[in-house]
Amino acid sequence: MKGSVRFENVTKKFGDVVALKPLSLDITPGTLVTLLGPSGCGKTTTLRLIAGLESASDGRILIGGEDVTHLSATYRKVSMVFQSYALFPHMTVMENVGYGLSVKGMSKAEVRDRAEAGLETVGLKGFGARLPSELSGGQQQRVAVARAIVLEPEVLLLDEPLSNLDAKLRRHVREEIRQIQQRLGLTAVYVTHDQEEAMAVSDRIIVMKNAEIAQEGTPFDLYDRPASAFIADFIGDANLIDVEITQSGEPTEIALLNRRLTLPLSSKATGLAKLVVRPHHIRLDRDAAADRLPAEITYAAWLGNSVQYTLTTPVGSIFAIGAPQPLPFRQGDTVHLGFGLEDVRLVPA
């Protein structure tokens, strides 16, 4: 189907280094899928394999249902927005945007018309005569997007497109990219290492680690039902506390320190596990109670609308975020922690 991307057991080796373990994935046309992961996880390699900038060591790659495994990048119907934008410094904005059209052999008038339309799409009408060096970072970014979309690619690839922008601009540009993608109904594959960015733009997220897929799903799935300690920690912050599942099934019974807790979750087997507790689910209280964990505040950072605490507890160091208090907690104070049993999750140890 037009715009779909499919990997069938694709692997990539650079000499002895395995950059990608056998990987299979399916990308639905018209969706924006993010490849997310720490550096060196294989996400950029995956993107470059789709583009044809790397050739697969093994397996099949299909774009729009057509086998393109051995097709060179020149002839694949994908275009790419680069981390560094890769605008040609010796060409004007118009020449940059029209480059792909003109190498296809389109007439000059048509190239100009389409390039102008492309610039209008990204809100840069009238900037055609400038050189890339005369534009701001955000504008250069949008030229790069325009250059990629005027070719009407089946798949638009974006390689960390926001990493060279400052924090404020990032939010703005990522909204724009998302809007353009939805308006044109493009299939887009987006690479980033920033989980917040991934959550903000994606229909689906594929989290990668050590050259393979760690988990994939909608942003909500990944946050709410992490499959591993890595995902729990990577997608939104999480405290991971060692526990033992004493009774599996639903509900699950766990042992935390010397206490037994019954969680409204299902689990598969008994044994060691990790309890996922999000920082903002932790309540701090000055008073002790039977179901509260005593803790000492080793560090408190006031951020205006919230306070971040680092706490020392019998189960290890805990990170918590709370609202500012009228009578603030201070470093060295002893507090008592609690959390709602319905807010926590379990992942394998």
Next chain:
Amino acid sequence: MQRTAGLWLLIGLAGYALLPWYMVAGGFWSFGWLSAMGGDARPALLWSAGGRGWLWLPLTGFAVAGASLMLARDQLAMARGLVSAGALGLALMAAQGLVILGNSTRLGLLEGATQPGMGAGALVVAAALLFVLTTGISGLGRGRGDAFITGMIGAIVALVGIFVFYPMSFILLRAFELKGGAGLGVTEFLPRFFAGEIWSPACLTGLGYCGAALNSLMLALATATGTTLMGLAFALIFTRTNFRAKRLLRVLTILPIITPPFVIGLVLILLFGRAGTITEFFAYAFGWEKTRWLYSFWGVWLAQMLSFTPIAFLVLIGVVEGVSPSMEEASQTLDADRWQTFRFISLPLMRPGLANAFLLGFIESLADFGNPLVLGGNFNVLSTEIYFAIVGTVADPAKAAILSLILLSLTLGAFLAQRKWLGRKNYATVTGKGDSGRNAALNDGLRWTCYAVALPWAAFTLVLYGLIFFGSFVKLWGYDHTLTFEHYTRAFGIVYRNGIHFTGAAWNSYFTTLTIAAIAAPLTAAVGLATAYLLVRQKFTGKDAFEFSTMLSFAIPGTVIGVAYVMAFNFPPIELTATGLILIIVFVFRNMPVGVRGGIAAMSQLDKSLDEASITLGANSATTLRRVILPLMGPAILAALTYSFVRAITSVSAVIFLVSARYNMATSFIVGRVENGEFGIAIAYATVLIVTMLAAILALQLIIGRRKLRRADRIEAH
């Protein structure tokens, strides 16, 4: 793939059926062969039908290629077919060429068969077979499936193979050849290789002359040490002091590049020779004895110091500048004084650069031919001994081959040492990040030491160059100092009588030199930059070997390559001696490494995502090269063009074996004059060459240098 391969198949068939297969009298471009198509200039098709049946062989390659194009069921099968077709065709073609050599045959095959050297038709057929092969390889998914890339790799491998490795193999063969055509073996090679006359240490014990190999080695060590220290002094003055005339120092660095060989030696003779000005002065004023000290180790060493110090300077400027100011600032904030900072921080960081300059000086000194030829006297070195073994009264090619092997192992050893110890090690502290701050100034003691060493030397060098100019206008140096234009009119006289007549003796070689340099320069730049592109931008198996073999010709001394070319290209299948083509080829492959290095440096500064952007936007590699990379590489192209043009004019060592009556080069003309003692005309000619080269450099700067994008050194993608 199908279209590309089909096109090459047609081109190959056309070459086979229409172009003269063998070399034609008068050269291909005179088109005299059009009228002789039935005679000697027959295409292969007619030859093979008429007696030379072995010329059917290349056609098998085309037949297999055609069959695979028409019959193969899928891409992979077709690609395999094309690969085997190209390989088979090339192998058969090479085999027939190597078996039937002119009037004799090898291995007892096809006895009685004869054929001359291959010509235009053979070239086209070979190229077509090669590109059918590489197109097939691209079809197997190599080189990201890009036929342009695999074709480029194939072409460069083939060229380097034919024009570097093939001739070098002749040196090896000759060196190991047994007397009387008894085959190959080490029984004669070993005694000759280690012969006393080559390695004799007699001069060290005061018992006579040393062997050429030992002389070369000692000279190279002395020159390398001297040039490195002197270069360092210049580089420190240039980068770490407030010395006023820095631009003048910079001029010193380009002088040796545009100085024809012998010139330094000649001027030294005019000053320090037995009848030299300074010798005369000391004899007159102090009654010193006039000696022939210049024609010895010390004279050659002095000339080499003058010639190669600027090269060390050029290398060391980069090294000294490469030491990050923040490291020196860190050292100073830790309470080290300037001397301690230099001694314990800067100098250790420069160590690899110093080693690099040393090895470069070592290789240059070993390969130097001009200075020892003029000043050597009884001081024999390998490069001149090789020359005399070929052109001397008793020509001894086997001796030349063995001496070449010795010289080659010395330079190659240094080259390998350089790559092994320094190639990967990177102390350069220049990072992409803006590193503000200034390099620490030198302490007083060191600064004055540098001044005391370097400035008199710079003055001496400038005086020498002044004398070159002056010397070309005096009648007979040392005897008759009246000013005259006589040397210029003899060399470059023009007579207006019924039109313009170039009557001067030098015009012929002058025009030949310029023509050949002008043809060779763009070819060198193209081959060098194409190689650089492949090395920087493409991934392929055997890339390390590819890089090594393209850089190898840097380590082969010119004399050695000259001998090798004479041995290899004097008879079929590739018969090129006495043509202009062989001169062009020798320049292209000798100067290519510099184009490669420059191209690599320039291309590494172009963000790789620029090419990738172009490729993903639907441009193929050729378009990307033309529309994105080349426009951004202006300065590198300029440097490669300039350098190869100038080197083609000043080079002598390889050329001297390859010139012919028809294609005489300026440098070998000057050698002739020097040998006849006509110093005036030699110096006048050299002056004209220097001026010509300066003019050419400036013109190239004007044409290409203008297209600068902006001042930033690093061109980043935006």
